[in-house]
Each structure stands twice: as structure tokens, then as C-alpha cells.
Amino acid sequence: MKTLYIIATPIGNMEDITLRALRVLKEVAIVASEDTRTTKRLFKHYSINTPLTSYFEHNKMVKTGVLLEKLENCDVALVSEAGMPGVSDPGYELVVEACRRGIRVIALPGASAFITALAVSGLPTDACHYLGFLPRKRCERKRLLLSVASEKVSIAAYEAPHRLISALHDILQVLGDRRISVCRELTKMYEEVFRGTVSEAISYFEQPRGEFTIIIEGCLESEECSVEDVAHRIACLKKKGTSVKEAMLIMSKETGKKRRDLYRAWLEN
Numbered sequence: 001m002k003t004l005y006i007i008a009t010p011i012g013n014m015e016d017i018t019l020r021a022l023r024v025l026k027e028v029a030i031v032a033s034e035d036t037r038t039t040k041r042l043f044k045h046y047s048i049n050t051p052l053t054s055y056f057e058h059n060k061m062v063k064t065g066v067l068l069e070k071l072e073n074c075d076v077a078l079v080s081e082a083g084m085p086g087v088s089d090p091g092y093e094l095v096v097e098a099c100r101r102g103i104r105v106i107a108l109p110g111a112s113a114f115i116t117a118l119a120v121s122g123l124p125t126d127a128c129h130y131l132g133f134l135p136r137k138r139c140e141r142k143r144l145l146l147s148v149a150s151e152k153v154s155i156a157a158y159e160a161p162h163r164l165i166s167a168l169h170d171i172l173q174v175l176g177d178r179r180i181s182v183c184r185e186l187t188k189m190y191e192e193v194f195r196g197t198v199s200e201a202i203s204y205f206e207q208p209r210g211e212f213t214i215i216i217e218g219c220l221e222s223e224e225c226s227v228e229d230v231a232h233r234i235a236c237l238k239k240k241g242t243s244v245k246e247a248m249l250i251m252s253k254e255t256g257k258k259r260r261d262l263y264r265a266w267l268e269n
Contacts (some may be wrong), residue, residue: 005077008110012187029074034082090134117213127153145174149253155216158161161208179217185210
């Protein structure tokens, strides 16, 4: 039976690849790559001469069929630009269709940005809610954050540098000033890990550059919120210009209190 290999590649440092991955990349008939330019640099570094073909977001529907035909006669490997294919990168559709057709699918483990960030975050690692890339539109981003506001586990997400500050402001508004770890350029020359609160992160990253992975502390609301706590949180939301409707959603998620009681507190502040 022919095999589809899902292979993790380095997220920055070229040395972060397994011996098994290097062997398989040399043995398969063809490698499908999200970014052939990045993969060519990896291949040159390790003297790999296997033929490459592109497989990315905008051609994956066409290329999935092509690769499945290849798999009838030979082994195929799939790599993303960095990290594990199919995890916030192209690959999911190919894996699903390969499984449906009874093709053997084997994953070769390796580098992962959000797992790396979680390990060094200093926040709880026993469980994690992975969000992938945060939505570009602010309304969608805030809606997603609101949906995880009551999660007790750490929350992991990716964000682009030009949207980092906007995302941090939304995190502060929706989730409050929680502890956070913001990791920049993991495994690369200018790797940096910031640990602090969301408001401190906003002040720290004045001109964000590089690739960012964010780990956010889970909800710690284990006891009944006092009247003073609710009043303070509502005052903060009002100061940020949050609408009544949105504030009630946020507060009900955080405190578990009825909206009529929260609305009363809103009117009193």
C-alpha cells in the first residue's frame, strides 16, 4: 500500500527536523509543498533532490486530485512552509480524502510553534484551547474571543505583526487583563518571549515585527464575583467604549451572573 507522509518541518531553525523526516523526504517519489521556495532551501541544506510540487491554499482543491492519483503508484510527502501540515496550514482536505480512499497516512512529528510557545509560556500546560490564526476582522475576532472567555485552560493563537496590537486590545477588552505570553520569531535568531499582562504587552510591543504566537491565561473565575469586582470591570468596559450589548455578553460569560443584574450594575456606574 502506498503512503501519504505528513511531515513537520522547522519553524525557523534549520536543525529542528528529525532524522526520520530527512530519510523519508529523500525516499518518496514526490514532495508536495506549501511554499516551494522555503522547501528548496531546506532541501539544499540537507542535499535532498526529491522532485517538488506546489500545494497551497489557492490550488489545493485541484492538486488534491493530482496527488491522490500519484498515491496510486508511489509514496508522497506533504510539507508546509513551517511546522505540521494540516494544522493551520494546507493539508486537511488531502488527509480526509486519502483516509476515505483507504490510503495509509503517516505523520512524522516535529516542530510546532504553538506547542513550543506553550512550553515556554510559564502558563498552565496541562490542557490548551488552540484557536489557530485569529480572524482578521475585528468583529469576528472579538466573537471568537468571547466564545472562549469562560475556558479554564490556556488559550493559544497565532497573529500577524501588523494586527498584533489590535488583537491585544481586543483580548484586553473581551478577556480582561490576564497573564499572557507573547512569543516572537520562535527558534530564530531574534527569538523573544514576553511574559506579563495583556496591558503590559500592549505597552511593550510598540512596533511589532516577525511572527507571533500568543498564549493567554485561562479564566480564573472560580469564586462568586463581588459587587465591587463587577462594578470595576463594567467601568473599564465603559471607558473603552464597549456597547451595552457587548458588555453584557462579556460580563455574563465571565461572571455567570444574569444579564438583568449586570444591566442594573451598568446603569449604576
